[in-house]
Amino acid sequence: MSTNAILYAIAVLGGLGIGFGLLLTLADKVFYVPVDERVVRVREAVAGANCGVCGYPGCDQFAEAVVRGEAPVTGCTPGGGASASALAEIMGLDNVDVEPTVARVRCQGGDGIAKDSFQYQGFKTCRHAMSLSGGPKLCPTACVGLGDCERVCQFDAIRMVNGLSVIDPDKCTACGACITECPNSLIKLLPRAATVTVRCMNTQAPKPANLSCDHACIGCKRCEKACEYDAIHVTNFLAEIDVEKCTLCEACVAVCPKQSITVSK
């Protein structure tokens, strides 16, 4: 009897184990879903931390999006340049197309440059300051300077200098954390090569813009006329540079009466 009990136990557990094993093997064949082999290779080339920086729930979804052509091959920040070039190769793109980007602050309104509309003394976060009466600066889209972006940066690339957020392009990995954090959406991801940028997001009419900040774009269109390459246009009283057409000739920088357009590192 006792021998039988042992044998039964072995047989039942072994049977269940083998049964399920066979069932799963069979299921793997029956329910086999053909996967694009590029998805598998992309999945192997990315960092695989499931961190979500790319904006997808996990690395699997990111890999699928890359193969569908929806996500950029540079999307995996933790994987860095190595994964970007590996992905570019898998997707048959030239490495030249992998354009390194960097986050740039589109505001120059530090202390004394963008004028205050009231003395803010609440919690020291930009988001909270912006929730009161349109923010503590006269310009509704000025850098508040309380360092939300500095705190969210994992790479120590952002410093607050005279009440203005300054990004160190050498440390910036273009992860995009600060871009979503900034309550005024002042930080933009731009190609590293595009060094000439309009460092203003003010869309106020010329007169209030002129009063609210020393470096606000007033929409005078001098840059538009100065540009020989049709690369800069004023819409909503704000100049925007088309990075595809810009040749970095700096003609617009020279004519801007408010020094809104600058050359960054």
Added chain:
Amino acid sequence: MRLSEIGIFLFFVNAAFSNNFIFSRFLGNCPYLGVSNKLETATGMGVAVVFVMGIASLFCYLTYEYILVPLGLQYLNTIAFILIIAALVQFVEMFMKKSLQSLYSALGIYLPLITTNCAVLGVTILNMNSGFNLLESVLSGVFGAIGFLLAIVLMAGVRERLESSEIPKAFKGFPISLIIAGFMSVAFMGFSGLVK
């Protein structure tokens, strides 16, 4: 607490509220605290648990009643149930990947996590200890999982609010979550005498 004695409504109240897996049995606390950061993911996890607990109850009952009991091997229940749950979750995942793409992408990341959810093993063993029949086992699994869904969704709602409130630094993150879980458990004690 048999179905025939108390009727389906009280059976539901008993499984989902009075004996809530999280708040009075303290099972499945890992996903309850781990996946309750966002309402959306919490709902996904909860629905996946409802799904898995229902079919796990069914298959474990069948295995127990028709394989283990006739051979006098009831003592093997824990290890056999773990085997069944793990294989079942894997099988369901494969099946969904093929046939129910949308459901798979919604639950995808949570399904494998449920394999190690102790509430699933808990419900199968509790079913067996209570001497439930097939219908009672499956209902108790599904209703218990609905209780879990309720708990994790409530918790996610509270934690989303916590994100934007000023909390003393020492309590930020997990400490305040654990305190809230405690309060919710106390609140759910109000249901305890409901089903006699």
